Amino acid sequence: MNFTKEDLINIKEKCRPFLIEAADFFADEDERAKIKVKSRNNFVTEVDLKVQEFLRKKLAEILPDAKFYAEEKDNEGIDLGDFLWILDPCDGTTNLIHDYKHSTISLALAKGGELLLGLVYEPHAKELFWAIRGGGAYLNDKKISVSKTLDIKSSIIGLGAGGARIGRAEETFEMIKDIFITSQGFRRIGSAALEMCYVAAGRTDGYLEEDLKLWDYAAGLLLIKEAGGLVLNFHGEDLSLERISGVICANKILIKELLKYKY
Structure with a gap:
C-alpha cells in the first residue's frame, strides 16, 4: 500500500x-x-x-x-x-x-x-x-523549522550522555567542556526524542548523543528532516534506520561544526 x-x-x-x-x-x-x-x-x-x-x-x-x-x-x-x-x-x-x-x-x-x-x-x-x-x-x-543559527558561538546545544558512556567519562566530559567553551551553553533534557524535537522546533540549535536505540530517534529523525535539518551518525553519514546509532543533528550549516565530534 x-x-x-x-x-x-x-x-x-x-x-x-x-x-x-x-x-x-x-x-x-x-x-x-x-x-x-x-x-x-x-x-x-x-x-x-x-x-x-x-x-x-x-x-x-x-x-x-x-x-x-x-x-x-x-x-x-x-x-x-x-x-x-x-x-x-x-x-x-x-x-x-x-x-x-x-x-x-x-x-x-x-x-x-x-x-x-x-x-x-x-x-x-x-x-x-x-x-x-x-x-x-x-x-x-x-x-x-530548525534554527537559522550558523555558528556554534551563537548556539545552544543539546547533549545526551546515557549509561553506555559511563566507561568513557573523560572523553565525554572533554566533548561537553569544548561545547561549553565554544557555544552559548549546553542543555541536557534526558529524553533523546524530546531533544530532537527541540532541534526541529528551533528551541536548541543542535544535539549530539551516542548509543541510541531506534525507538529513541526514529520519530525525531523524521521531524528534523521535515523541519529542514540534517541528521547524521557519529561517522558523519546520513542516519538511516539502524538498531543502534549515534545522532548528530542541526541545520545544514551548523552541523558542519558539530562534525568535529565524529569518530
Whole structure:
C-alpha cells in the first residue's frame, strides 16, 4: 500500500487521542514506583509496560498489517525494512521515576526502511510534535523549522550522555567542556526524542548523543528532516534506520561544526 499525505494525516489524527490517553499512565505515582533495573542507569517501570501494551492494541486497530517494534518487547525476527510501528513508550524513564517532567511517548511508522510518520507527545506541556514524509513538521498545529543559527558561538546545544558512556567519562566530559567553551551553553533534557524535537522546533540549535536505540530517534529523525535539518551518525553519514546509532543533528550549516565530534 502506498500512502498519500492525506492518508498519513488521517493516521496521525487517529493516533493523537491514543497517545494522549496513554500518557495518563505517566501520572500514576504507584506505577512509576514499580521499577526494574535493566542495566546501570537503565530502568523500566510499570508505566512503560502499560503504555506499550495499550498502544500495541490501539495501533493494531489502525493498521492491522503493521508489525510492532518497541523498547519493552522481544524484537527478534523483525526486519527493519518491514512495515512497522516503532515505539518508545516512555523516553525518559529515569526522568519519570524522579518526577522530572520531561518524558515522552515517541512513535514512528516506517515501510521499506523509510519513515512515513513521526509523533512525539510530551504530556506535561501537552505538546505533540509530528511530521509526515514530504509534509513538513509541526508542533500541535503550528509548522516548525530548525534554527537559522550558523555558528556554534551563537548556539545552544543539546547533549545526551546515557549509561553506555559511563566507561568513557573523560572523553565525554572533554566533548561537553569544548561545547561549553565554544557555544552559548549546553542543555541536557534526558529524553533523546524530546531533544530532537527541540532541534526541529528551533528551541536548541543542535544535539549530539551516542548509543541510541531506534525507538529513541526514529520519530525525531523524521521531524528534523521535515523541519529542514540534517541528521547524521557519529561517522558523519546520513542516519538511516539502524538498531543502534549515534545522532548528530542541526541545520545544514551548523552541523558542519558539530562534525568535529565524529569518530
